[in-house]
Amino acid sequence: MRKYLLIPGPTPIPSRVSRAMQKPMIGHRSPEYGEILKRVVENLKYLFQTQNDILVFSSSGTGGMEASIVNLLSPGDKAIALASGAFGERFVKILGSFGIEVIPLRCEWREVIDSKLVARELDRNRDIRAVFATLVETSTGVVNDIRSLGKICRERKVLLVVDAVSGLGVEELRTDDWGVDVVISASQKGLMTPPGLSFISINQRAWEARETSRIYRFYWDFKTYREFLEKGQPPYTPPVSLVFGLDEALKMIREEGMETVWERYKRLAKATREGVKGLGLELLAKGNFSNGVTAVKVPENIDGSELLKVLREKYGVTLAGGQERLKGKIIRIGHMGYIQFKDILVALESLEKALLSLGHRLKKGEAVKRAKEAYK
Amino acid sequence: MRKYLLIPGPTPIPSRVSRAMQKPMIGHRSPEYGEILKRVVENLKYLFQTQNDILVFSSSGTGGMEASIVNLLSPGDKAIALASGAFGERFVKILGSFGIEVIPLRCEWREVIDSKLVARELDRNRDIRAVFATLVETSTGVVNDIRSLGKICRERKVLLVVDAVSGLGVEELRTDDWGVDVVISASQKGLMTPPGLSFISINQRAWEARETSRIYRFYWDFKTYREFLEKGQPPYTPPVSLVFGLDEALKMIREEGMETVWERYKRLAKATREGVKGLGLELLAKGNFSNGVTAVKVPENIDGSELLKVLREKYGVTLAGGQERLKGKIIRIGHMGYIQFKDILVALESLEKALLSLGHRLKKGEAVKRAKEAYK
Numbered sequence: 001m002r003k004y005l006l007i008p009g010p011t012p013i014p015s016r017v018s019r020a021m022q023k024p025m026i027g028h029r030s031p032e033y034g035e036i037l038k039r040v041v042e043n044l045k046y047l048f049q050t051q052n053d054i055l056v057f058s059s060s061g062t063g064g065m066e067a068s069i070v071n072l073l074s075p076g077d078k079a080i081a082l083a084s085g086a087f088g089e090r091f092v093k094i095l096g097s098f099g100i101e102v103i104p105l106r107c108e109w110r111e112v113i114d115s116k117l118v119a120r121e122l123d124r125n126r127d128i129r130a131v132f133a134t135l136v137e138t139s140t141g142v143v144n145d146i147r148s149l150g151k152i153c154r155e156r157k158v159l160l161v162v163d164a165v166s167g168l169g170v171e172e173l174r175t176d177d178w179g180v181d182v183v184i185s186a187s188q189k190g191l192m193t194p195p196g197l198s199f200i201s202i203n204q205r206a207w208e209a210r211e212t213s214r215i216y217r218f219y220w221d222f223k224t225y226r227e228f229l230e231k232g233q234p235p236y237t238p239p240v241s242l243v244f245g246l247d248e249a250l251k252m253i254r255e256e257g258m259e260t261v262w263e264r265y266k267r268l269a270k271a272t273r274e275g276v277k278g279l280g281l282e283l284l285a286k287g288n289f290s291n292g293v294t295a296v297k298v299p300e301n302i303d304g305s306e307l308l309k310v311l312r313e314k315y316g317v318t319l320a321g322g323q324e325r326l327k328g329k330i331i332r333i334g335h336m337g338y339i340q341f342k343d344i345l346v347a348l349e350s351l352e353k354a355l356l357s358l359g360h361r362l363k364k365g366e367a368v369k370r371a372k373e374a375y376k
Numbered sequence: 377m378r379k380y381l382l383i384p385g386p387t388p389i390p391s392r393v394s395r396a397m398q399k400p401m402i403g404h405r406s407p408e409y410g411e412i413l414k415r416v417v418e419n420l421k422y423l424f425q426t427q428n429d430i431l432v433f434s435s436s437g438t439g440g441m442e443a444s445i446v447n448l449l450s451p452g453d454k455a456i457a458l459a460s461g462a463f464g465e466r467f468v469k470i471l472g473s474f475g476i477e478v479i480p481l482r483c484e485w486r487e488v489i490d491s492k493l494v495a496r497e498l499d500r501n502r503d504i505r506a507v508f509a510t511l512v513e514t515s516t517g518v519v520n521d522i523r524s525l526g527k528i529c530r531e532r533k534v535l536l537v538v539d540a541v542s543g544l545g546v547e548e549l550r551t552d553d554w555g556v557d558v559v560i561s562a563s564q565k566g567l568m569t570p571p572g573l574s575f576i577s578i579n580q581r582a583w584e585a586r587e588t589s590r591i592y593r594f595y596w597d598f599k600t601y602r603e604f605l606e607k608g609q610p611p612y613t614p615p616v617s618l619v620f621g622l623d624e625a626l627k628m629i630r631e632e633g634m635e636t637v638w639e640r641y642k643r644l645a646k647a648t649r650e651g652v653k654g655l656g657l658e659l660l661a662k663g664n665f666s667n668g669v670t671a672v673k674v675p676e677n678i679d680g681s682e683l684l685k686v687l688r689e690k691y692g693v694t695l696a697g698g699q700e701r702l703k704g705k706i707i708r709i710g711h712m713g714y715i716q717f718k719d720i721l722v723a724l725e726s727l728e729k730a731l732l733s734l735g736h737r738l739k740k741g742e743a744v745k746r747a748k749e750a751y752k
Contacts, residue, residue, distance in 0.1 A: 007403045010616055021617070022394050025570065027383045027694055058572055059595070060434045060612040066595045075592070097594040188613060194401065196434055196572045196615030216451070216591060218473040219435070219442045236436040237564060239572030239615065240386055241397070318403055 006347050007320040008138045008166055008293035009189035011337025013245070017192055020248035021241045028240055034232030036247050041229070043250035044199055046258065047168060047191075048183055050175035052203040055225040058239050061165035061186035064198030066094055067220035068161050068182050072130060072206060074214040075099030079130045080121055082113045082144065085137035086323040087163060095132065098215055103128070109140050109326060110284045110295075115148040122156050129209075130159035136167035139323045141295035141332060142285045143171055150178035159209060165189060165198075169253060170265045170292040170336045181206045187242060190292065192249040192338045196242045265291040267375055268335040268344060275348040275371030276333070279355060280362045284330050292336030295322075297329065302358050304328040310357060315350035341375055382723050383696040384514045384542055384669040385565035387713025389621070393568055396624035397617045404616055410608030412623050417605070419626035420575055422634065423544060423567075424559055426551035428579040431601040434615050437541035437562035440574030442470055443596035444537050444558050448506060448582060450590040451475030455506045456497055458489045458520065461513035462699040463539060471508065474591055479504070485516050485702060486660045486671075491524040498532050505585075506535035512543035515699045517671035517708060518661045519547055526554035535585060541565065541574075545629060546641045546668040546712045557582045563618060566668065568625040568714045572618045641667040643751055644711040644720060651724040651747030652709070655731060656738045660706050668712030671698075673705065678734050680704040686733060691726035717751055 005012050026032050037056070044054045057064060073079065078101045081091040088104075095102040103121060105113050122128055131153055136143050146162055153160040161182040164173055168183070169190030175183050181203050188195035202210075202222060210222055219236070228235040253261055269291040273283060276296050284295035298304040304321060305328055311317045322330040333347060348367040355362060381388050402408050413432070420430045433440060449455065452475060457467040459480045471478040479497060481489050498504055507529055512519050522538055529536040537558040540549055544559070545566030551559050557579050564571035578586075578598060586598055595612070604611040629637055645667040649659060652672050660671035674680040680697060681704055687693045698706040709723055724743040731738060 003400060005401055005403065010401050010404065010613065012401050013617075018398050021397065024379060025381055025386050025388050027381065027696070028386065028571075029696075030688075030694065058434070058436045058439065060614070062612040063434065063595045094594045097597075098592045186613070188616075194615060194617035195404075195613045196618060216474045218470045219439045221473075236438040237386065237562070237571045238436070239570060239618070240564075241389075241570035242572060242615065242618070312406075318406065320403070320405075 001316040004317045004343055004346050006334045006339060006343060007318060008332060008334040008336060010195050011189060011192060011334060011339065013194060014192055014249070014252065014338045016252060017245045017248045021245040023244050025240060028234055028238050033240065036243060037234065038232060040243060040247050040250060043254055046254060047250065048175045048201045049173065049177065050201050052175065052201045053226055054199055054201045055222060055229065056234070056238065057198045057200070058196065058236065059198050060195060061184065061198050062090065064165070064184040064186060064200055065091060065163055067200060067222070068184055069094055069098055069100065070215040070217040070220050071222045072159060072161070072182070072209045072213055073098070073100055076101065078103065078125060078128045079132060080105060080118060080128055081132040082118065082134065084111060084113050084140065084142060084144070085109050086139035087137055087166070088134050091132040091163065110142065110286060112142055112144050112288045115145055115152055118149060119152045122152065122158055128158055130161055132161045133163070135162055135164040135173055136171055136290040136292055138166040138293055139326060140284055141290050141293045142288045143167070143290040146173065146180060147178045150180050154179040159206060167290070167292060169261065171290060172262050175201055187246055190336050191246060192252070193245045194242060196239045197246060262291070265336065268339065268341060269294060271341065271371040271375035272333055272335055272344055274374035275344065275367040278367035278370035279348070279351055280360070292334065294333045294335065295330045296333065298331060299360055302355070302360055304331060307331060307354055307358060310354040311350055315354065317347050317350040319347065344371060377692040380693045380719055380722050382710045382715060382719060383694060384708060384710040384712060386571050387565060387568060387710065387715065389570060390568055390625070390628065390714045392628060393621045393624045397621040399620050401616060404610055404614055409616065412619060413610065414608060416619060416623050416626060419630055422630060423626065424551045424577045425549065425553065425634070426577050428551065428577045429602060430575055430577045431598060431605065432610070432614065433574045433576070434572065434612065435574050436571060437560065437574050438466065440541070440560040440562060440576055441467060441539055443576060444560055445470055445474055445476065446591040446593040446596050447598045448535060448537070448558065448585045448589055449474070449476055452477065454479065454501060454504045455508060456481060456494060456504055457508040458494065458510065460487060460489050460516065460518060460520070461485050462515035463513055463542070464510050467508040467539065486518065486662060488518055488520050488664045491521055491528055494525060495528045498528065498534055504534055506537055508537045509539070511538055511540040511549055512547055512666040512668055514542040514669055515702060516660055517666050517669045518664045519543070519666040522549065522556060523554045526556050530555040535582060543666065543668060545637065547666060548638050551577055563622055565712050567622060568628070569621040570618060572615045573622060638667070641712065644715065644717060645670060647717065647747040647751040648709055648711055648720055650750035651720065651743040654743035654746035655724070655727055656736070668710065670709045670711065671706045672709065674707060675736055678731070678736055680707060683707060683730055683734060686730040687726055691730065693723050693726040695723065720747060
């Protein structure tokens with residue numbers, strides 16, 4: 001049975017990337033590695049839409065989130081974290097773990113936090129040093145308004161740190177135009193590469209914050225990475241084979257063009273939402289739908305984990321379930337990374353069959369029909 | 377030109393491992409990933425020769441070193457670091473970065489630190505909480521006496537933390553028999569897998585130290601990894617493709633048997649040393665030669681970096697140079713990981729030609745002859 005993986009990361013790997021990762025191993029202190037690293041960083045700048053420094057770490061995206069905190073803040077500092085889902089809450093947890101006085105702004109796990117609330121909170125607490133936000137809240141499929149947060153933070157000279165692990169390369173993000181000081185991403189979502197790499201873009205204001213930050217750190221120290229990068233090297237042994245893959249994935253994205261890629265995901269997302277409605281299901285979010293992942297409510301008479309199991313075992317289709325408070329209540333269809341429209345159709349057809357087998361009533365063929373119309 | 381990579385990590389990847397890494401991506405919350413993780417941890421226990429917990433991190437070996445510090449100690453604690461080369465010095469640096477009062481024990485970068493000195497220092501400073509040592513000091517090719525350090529630390533109820541990044545699976549290491557509390561390793565050396573994964577074994581005494589440690593941490597927190605591991609999951613997205621590869625590499629090692637593998641490296645190392653002597657070159661170390669990497673002095677009339685360049689560009693053979701104070705003064709031949717005796721012969725033959733072309737006098741054919749005799 002052919003397998004279909006439609007989760008919000010890790011995503012399927014294109015054969016070009018897979019082949020690149022099979023290249024014979026090379027030393028990470030070789031001139032050859034230095035050239036690849038340089039090219040990867042240049043192409044990441046294009047992806048981040050930035051002229052800022054970009055550093056590459058051997059870690060998951062969460063490691064990148066931690067790095068952004070330990071380089072910018074000091075114990076006792078105040079920071080806002082926008083927590084509209086599981087990944088926003090992760091910022092709250094990490095900040096707390098490092099002795100930061102964190103002010104979480106929360107909402108229902110299907111909404112976005114109004115930027116005006118952030119502005120009001122910043123005006124009330126003039127000593128807040130940074131705002132931590134998530135580009136795409138993967139747990140709810142909602143995209144946040146980073147552009148307006150950028151404006152609010154710039155006006156108030158507060159640092160804005162954005163977790164774009166889920167979203168970079170999928171969702172419009174203009175680091176420099178929007179004035180985002182620090183952006184974190186990782187290899188396994190929009191970048192079509194296996195997990196194991198994280199990247200961080202750092203502007204001048206963030207470098208200045210690095211100078212006064214007093215959290216103990218070694219592995220994550222931005223300064224060490226920049227010093228080595230200037231010599232064309234990583235400070236510690238990097239995941240060489242993953243960097244080979246990333247290099248190829250970035251070439252693919254550049255060939256297609258950033259705006260074309262964003263447009264492609266927008267169509268996939270729209271087709272997915274329409275297809276889901278055609279199944280008679282309800283979307284979790286009310287609006288601000290992300291282009292990388294769609295969260296769908298599981299009908300009350302159906303067991304969410306049973307639905308995922310049937311899809312996986314009977315149809316070879318892996319979707320994601322809900323996280324934490326949404327566990328069992330939603331399913332999430334990932335359409336970021338190397339996902340084609342035909343994969344979406346397979347997912348919808350399989351969902352139709354699985355739902356029917358579990359007693360859900362729907363109009364046969366409607367999902368695929370609506371998805372096709374929307375995709376045109 | 378066929379390329380030969382004989383550096384002390386990253387090492388060449390066997391085709392079985394390379395193929396395993398091409399398997400289609402899977403979700404890290406799937407039952408399938410849980411099974412692989414469980415098997416990998418079981419096989420790592422065999423490799424570490426331990427019944428202790430083993431945790432898997434997405435990071436380089438240096439990340440694993442940092443993890444061992446932030447989980448065991450608190451700022452102001454005293455610790456000894458055995459620094460007989462660049463990697464021992466790395467422990468000194470990381471410990472210092474986290475506010476630990478570090479007592480470095482040093483020696484010439486070709487020797488081992490006498491265990492008696494460690495015992496004397498521990499007896500003089502009864503408040504030392506931990507000793508940090510390196511199994512194989514990759515920068516000098518010297519193997520340290522972990523067994524006797526284990527005895528000394530156990531008698532004095534001091535924690536022993538061993539960096540076995542360079543050495544696990546190559547050099548005899550008996551975690552439980554020798555009483556090593558924490559052992560750190562990584563994927564890219566004896567484990568024949570690309571870099572990007574680190575592993576840490578943790579015994580009961582170390583878990584107890586974890587309970588009182590007061591360094592800020594999140595990503596490296598042992599407890600989070602153990603809690604998730606009990607559910608068959610990683611806490612954060614793991615490098616799935618590398619875990620596929622590691623799984624296969626560990627199977628290969630189990631098939632061959634740990635002691636057979638150790639014996640194989642011992643023969644490769646001996647052959648390398650004899651071959652090097654046949655070239656009229658001098659070994660850096662006086663004894664305690666590691667089985668994974670051999671450091672060789674560059675003759676005074678020859679430029680070390682020129683020698684490496686000729687080897688790489690003219691013969692396709694990549695060896696490593698010296699690090700820090702040994703830069704330009706030595707070359708290092710890696711024979712850990714997926715290296716065959718024929719690779720060693722190619723390296724020796726190429727070294728012979730390169731040395732001749734740079735004006736070094738030697739007896740032609742002697743290196744290969746002596747290596748072959750030693751390998752028998």
